[in-house]
Amino acid sequence: MTDKSIYERLGGEDRIRDIARTILDKHLANPVVKMRYVDTKADEVIPKLVSFLCEATGGPQKYTGKNMLEAHRGMNINDQEFMAVLDDIMEALQEHGVDERTQQELLYANYGMRREIVGV
């Protein structure tokens, strides 16, 4: 059990897609960040998010989107927005029944991207 990749523990691509949809739904309803996503087309962003998450968690998929610095450069995202996004991610993981250890590892991994996302 313990040496399974996060990708396997999440349940593979289909479950990751469900989680990605929940995360985007939460962003769209979250007053702190929803304005950031007014022009977002879910059918375009979900596949990018899914391949990003699959690759980052150890799946066989290849992410071909922008890296985190390029994706967020010029947006001037602040810490409050970053925390709001982390909150949405954690809530989504809990709602999808992801185990505590996997939640913690994902929180750590996401927090680690802060310097490429906040104030860039």
Ligand code: HEM
């Ligand atoms: C660890 C946290 C985050 C991760 C893993 C993440 C991941 C991503 C990814 C994979 C993309 C797609 C890149 C592409 O188009 O190729 C993206 C786009 C974007 N991100 Fe983030 N992001 C994070 C935090 C944030 C925050 C804090 C904000 C601001 C509230 C934000 C706002 C956006 C916006 C507005 C887009 C463009 C969406 C679109 O194309 O319509 N992100 N992000």
